[in-house]
Amino acid sequence: MNIARWLYQTALARPDAPAIRLGTEQVADYAAFAGASAALARHLATGQGVGQGDRVAIFCRNSVEYLPVLQAIFWIGAIAVPINSKLHPREAAWIIADAGASAVFTEAGGVFETSGELGIPCPEIALSDPPVAGLLSFGPAAAAPLPAPAAVAGDDVAWLFYTSGTTGRPKGVMLTHGNLAAMATCYALDVDAVLADDHPLYAAPMSHGAGLYHLQFTRAGACHVIPASRGFDPSEIRALAQALGNLVFFAAPTMVKRLIAASGAAGYQGAGIRTIIYGGGPMYAADIDEALALYGPRFVQIYGQGESPMTITVLPRDLVADRSHPQADRRRASVGFAHAAVEVRVVNDAMRDVSAGEVGEIIVSGAPVMKGYWRNEDATAKTLVNGWLRTGDLGTMDADGFVTLTDRSRDVIISGGSNIYPREVEEALLNHADVFEVSVIGVPSAEWGEDVMAFVVLRDGADRSRDDLDAWCRARIASFKKPRHYRFVESLPKNSYGKVLKTSLRDRAATGRDAAP
Template sequence: MNMAEWLVRTARRAPDAPALLSGENVVASYSEFAANAARVGNVLRTRHKVEPGDRVAIFMKNSTAYLELLYGIWFAGAVAVPVNAKLHPREAAFIVEDSGSRLIFVAGVDELRSLLPSTCALHDMEIEPAFVAEDAGLSAPEPRAPDDLAWLFYTSGTTGKPKGVMLTNANLHAMTYAYFVDVDDVLAEDAAVYAAPLSHGAGLYNFMHVLRGSRHVVPRSGGFDAAELCTLAPRLGNVTMFAAPTMISRWVAAARQTGYTGEGLRTIVYGGGPMYLADIEAAVAQFGPRFVQIYGQGECPMTITSLSRADIMDRRHPRWRERLASVGPAQSCVSVRVVDANGREQPAGEIGEIVVSGAPVMRGYWNNSDATTQSIRDGWLWTGDMGTLDQDGYLTLRDRSKDVIISGGANIYPREVEEALLMHPSVSEVSVVGRPSSEWGEEVVAFIVASTSEPPSVEALDTHCRSLIAGFKRPRTYLFEAALPKNNYGKVLKTELRKRISGH
């Protein structure tokens, strides 16, 4: 079933209910939300000749229009390709070309126009709205089958080259239903606040709130601003939101200064990176019993394990601190195991790779059968994350087999940063690792061997990186070395480099 059917049904049931809000101001009711999405769908079909199954990209910051575009894409039977708004235009252009997108919605990104393939049209929302009130709308969403694609989510692999995760209607249905069972109930009076990017987990959580007819709120800042949320939440009431652990830490720090203690909040779902034990204890002390943790990946969206509100608050269990440091038991629609390199299940407490199977697991990687075969074996998704299961089925993340750096809830893959730096004429060798950061969770550190007697300046390297990759991926620290530590096979020993940065 087409995901847009949920919006149509809610609009019929509660046409006048507030749907889209900018801050506290209502922008559209549910009937208006559905009508505008139908208009976007018709514009895609008639003006841009988008057919069912075609891909349509969105490269924009959060806005209420973003949700109308998503549902307009689904009205037309097309596949949404949300692109992280923080990416460099060159990175966005790669995703557009790889996905074969017919059209991309942007907001004032002029540089992207010259980088797009000739097969992709660009629609600039700052110049022209997606529709006008006089535009006719599609009479109904295009019928779609369970295994048809709905969302093409790009996430980098271990090489740093982005891969398109194929999420079907059935995948997203399973994710949505599991939320109600394993994460939280959703009420019509709730306000889903999108402080995290709609292109990622926060956007995936729109479906539950559309089904229940809740309010969808984009803060006026367009993103995460701790002071703004402290003011906005009490005025909205019944706020639910998805947040990265680093966002919560910054929010708690701001709340301590203002005396805010969680008024107006109902549920904060956190995930997308490691939550340190001290941080969740501090958050609960400041905001109260409002937290639920989820663990998932783009390849199994938001739906591997969950740590309930009750588990987070329970202090009576003899191992409550261990549970609080875990990511909880498997969600209801998946099976989770911890295995060795040969796929043999590990005993309780033994570290191994986390594998998962079930209805939310992706169909595979777009146009990348080799990567699909490597990641999905005998029906199990190999996550690349290392962990342990206790005797009660609670999963604890122990390490990541991939060297991904999670900064502010966003994945940064060392290889793509290394490749960018190696294009600088004064860089001979480079290795990138993550360093713990109280503000961002982790930050990027680059170890560099210069090719010239005079090492390049930090300013020059920063400018170089900004010309090739998104600014948030650039190193925060550059350390110059005479040589990088390597093993007998010539592989750089990143474990040794991580030891070195402990003193910086």
């Protein structure tokens, strides 16, 4: 089944339902949304020669045109290659060439004229060019019947998701129409109800998790909201929530932290926000407690990877907010239990289950798990083993099935022969009232193999020394785990969806930048 049939059916059943807003202004109903997608699909097929299975890249910021472009690619059975708009054009060009794309959408054209050769014949299609701009103008739907999307198999690839590439060249994750349908179905079963009067907001990049999540809302006939800023702005989110109501959105933990800080300063307690789904990085206990205290039970946690998009585990809103269960605090610090369509295990190096509470690698199997890596059989064979996706994430599972992440396997610090999990140290430091953000890495040590180094962002007006933080850690965690080095910085380097870039911190540590006095 072609995932574009969800838009097709909604347009037939609810043609007049509001579909897309720019800020508070409606720009399309579902007849116009589907009509624009189908018209652009026809243009791609007849004007650009794009056929079923061909790859079409999207290198654009969030916009009202983004979803129709994505759906147009699905409509003809081609494969969408959404690319993080914050990448350098040379980085995007590498992805386009690796995917063997037949075309790439950009906002105004000319992006790749000065960025070097793409290495393949690949026309750049500007959203602002008259033919495409006209097709995406959301004018009145044509009188002719809406053409049905192309027939495809469930295991045909729909979305080529390129990983962030923090440890080398990014890999193309092949997500099929069936993978996407399973992910969206899991959302409705496990994460949150999907309502026709919802306003899904795209404050995070549509090339990643936020864009993946548009599918279930399209099926329900909800109205997609693109912020006028086209990004994340706490004051804008507050205004949209109060004007529209039933705001639902995905946010990285760092975005939640910024939103709560700004809301607290403004005296805003979340009116108009129905649900915030957070994931993509660790949400520390102190941060979610602060968020719950201000906003109440509006939060759902998910854990996933590009290889199993948004669907490994889930912690529903009632369990995020629960205070009555004997294990409530521990559960809230976990990432929840397995999504409905997957099985999750924690295993040792031999892929055998470890005991409850023992640290091992998290592996997952089920309908949302990727088909494999694009044109990379070696990486696929190493990652998909006997039907199980090896996530590379370390964690524990308790007797009730709740999974708690410790760290990425590559981030574990081994000092004096003992494993130190950065998140444990980060949690301890974040409980200090003057610490706003922190990230912990390992640095080379002639004596111990590795030492713990903490990059610390203090709250405004705070003035703390390493001795203060040393004493704080010594009172809360084993002495061998506490940082031997501190760097006090104004901010932590992050990618466009809020993950702290520990590779960048390692580079800064090696060069001695941001050294504490």
